[in-house]
Amino acid sequence: MTHRSLTLAMAAGLAAATIPITAAAAAPTACPASISTEINTELTERFGTYADTAGRWTGADSAYSVDLPDGATAWIYSDTFMGEVDENGGRPADSPFLHNSIIVDDGGRLTTFTGGTESAPESLVEVAGADETQRWYWFGDATVEDGMLRVMLLEFIKTGSGVFDFEFTGNAVATLDPADMSLVSVTDLPDSEINWGSAIYEDAEDGYTYVFGVEDNQAQKYAHLARVPTGSLTTAGWEYFNAGAWVADPNGSSRILEGVSNEFSVSRFQGEFTLVTGDATEPLSAEIVMYRSSDITGPYTGKTELYTTPETGGNVFTYNAKAHPNLGDRDTLVITYNVNSFEGGDHYSDARLYRPRYVDVHAQRSRR
Secondary structure (H helix, E strand, O other), X not given: OOXXXXXXXXXXXXXXXXXXXXXXXXXXXXXXXXXXXXXXXXHHHHHHHHHHHOOOEEEEEEEEEEEOOOOOEEEEEEEEEEOOOOOOOOOOOOOOEEOOXXXXXXXXXXXXXXXXXXXXXXXXXXXOOOXXXXXXXXXXXXXXXXXXXXXXXXXXXXXXXXXXXXXXXXXXXXXXXXOOOEEEEEEEOOOOOXXXXXXXXXXOOOOEEEEEEEEEEXXXXXXXXEEEEOOOOOOOOOEEEEOOEXXXXXXXXXXXXXXXXXXXXXXXXXXXXXXXXXXXXOOOOOEEEEEEEOOXXXXXXXXXXXXXXXXXXXXXXXXXXXXXXXXXXXXXXXXXXXXXXXXXXXXXXXXXXXXXXXXXXXXXXXXX
């Protein structure tokens, strides 16, 4: 409910970057494709009905997705409301609140996985020995290696009594058994100032898993890039992209794009690397945009508006848009984004507010 993007929404303006504009700043807006959009009614109705009637998961943010070995899809969530939706469409004040959860969609049949018990749910992955009101994991992107689900973890601690009093403290990888989402292990990653796990891209051609991260300076957010040999996210040393070279220093990566959300996506779409994100170049922006590149390392240019979130306004804001290449096709991006409110009571008066939205973006490339 109080996700990292709230700090961005509370800030205003962008300071000047002290790096060459060609390295990290977004290029002027271009329009290489004809864009049309429509609500993905199948996913909207599937998850809406489940949230309203199952008596388990009633809403969450993040919403990464990854295909599992058995053909089902795991939906990866961070802050999550559990419990029931009342007859007025609201949440009871005592609804359980977790920092992470997973829903498995098996041909339209949804199953929620958390820690704890069904009557007393807890976050699926917790910081060992910690009080979760003071220290917790949010989930990042995920992938499958050797039949196991690997989920990026971002550890945060509470620093005060205010809603926004928290700070990032480290990265890790959770290994879960996709058969029952039981936790197998948590592997800490080297200390780094970068929030790794904003997006994962598996490159079958060069044999690397690419992990994108964010340098989060609140109002200013920059994408960074690391890589590791495919299949060894938790066992091999990572390399970090620094201005054209790959280095071993976890704090040696350089900025590759300015103005990304804490969560975004990178995929091969219409022959180019395509980065989809909420437009974080402006505070409280309702715009979802994409950038393209011929190389995984960038430069990412041709900023193109894909969708304007209709919910944005007043206390309500939207954030962390991303595409799901496993669900789209050659000319369609399936995009999710999160909806939230600065007014805490809104989460309880209308359970539908705090849920991901699902949009199909059709991009027809220009023919010359």
